[in-house]
Amino acid sequence: MEEKINNQLNTRGYALIPSLLTKEACGEMISLYENKGLFRKRVVMERHRFGKGEYQYFNYPLPGLITNIREKYYAALVPLANMWMKALKISIEYPASHEEFIEECHTAGQKLATPLLLRYHQDDFNCLHQDLYGKVFFPLQLVICLNQPGKDFTGGEFVLTEQKYMSQSSCEVITPQLGDAIIFATQYRPVMGAKGYYRAHMKHGVSRVRSGERNTLGIIFHDAEV
Numbered sequence: 672m673e674e675k676i677n678n679q680l681n682t683r684g685y686a687l688i689p690s691l692l693t694k695e696a697c698g699e700m701i702s703l704y705e706n707k708g709l710f711r712k713r714v715v716m717e718r719h720r721f722g723k724g725e726y727q728y729f730n731y732p733l734p735g736l737i738t739n740i741r742e743k744y745y746a747a748l749v750p751l752a753n754m755w756m757k758a759l760k761i762s763i764e765y766p767a768s769h770e771e772f773i774e775e776c777h778t779a780g781q782k783l784a785t786p787l788l789l790r791y792h793q794d795d796f797n798c799l800h801q802d803l804y805g806k807v808f809f810p811l812q813l814v815i816c817l818n819q820p821g822k823d824f825t826g827g828e829f830v831l832t833e834q835k836y837m838s839q840s841s842c843e844v845i846t847p848q849l850g851d852a853i854i855f856a857t858q859y860r861p862v863m864g865a866k867g868y869y870r871a872h873m874k875h876g877v878s879r880v881r882s883g884e885r886n887t888l889g890i891i892f893h894d895a896e897v
């Protein structure tokens with residue numbers, strides 16, 4: 672990953688990648704939502720008290736664009752992920768390629784695809800959470816905003832909270848533009864304390880959409896338990 676992005680991830684636990692997808696690609700991605708055959712599961716968030724709105728998990732085989740993003744960004748992020756594990760003295764070393772990592776997920780019984788499309792309308796929101804689907808997980812994930820804030824929707828900011836040692840939680844509010852991606856820590860990130868690095872726990876969510884429709888594409892690198 673570029674040094675600037677790595678630095679942002681190390682200092683704040685997230686980074687913004689401008690224009691990862693074109694407007695056309697965002698439009699095509701949104702239209703996949705109606706293609707029920709592409710998905711393994713639809714979740715109505717209110718039923719689980721996850722928030723309000725809905726999302727669908729893609730099934731394998733994934734659309735080519737999603738596979739490409741997953742492979743490319745996994746490979747770009749793996750050196751940082753391994754540095755984080757070392758800093759935190761966790762004896763996990765992630766393999767260089769996403770294909771090998773998926774093998775590890777499968778061996779651990781995590782075989783279901785996790786990339787997802789989310790759709791929010793007015794008054795919808797996503798409660799603070801972490802996307803863990805089994806023992807094996809990658810410490811970073813990515814979300815791409817498929818609509819233009821201020822035009823297609825208002826509100827619906829991306830929210831990241833961080834809980835540092837012996838502190839209350841702090842938060843960052845991020846407003847990606849159409850096509851922008853946010854890379855962020857899935858569960859925790861290393862923060863330097865008096866006795867070396869410790870885990871700062873992070874959660875993410877989405878504030879209430881005030882008007883319009885907001886679609887996002889979530890790219891999670893690990894697979895899920897059956």
Ligand SMILES: O=C(O)CCC(=O)C(=O)O
Nearest residue numbers: 789802814829877887889
């Ligand atoms: O809609 C969003 O911005 C957040 C979606 C989300 O929770 C995820 O991609 O894991």
Ligand SMILES: [Fe+2]
Nearest residue numbers: 800801802875
């Ligand atoms: Fe999430």
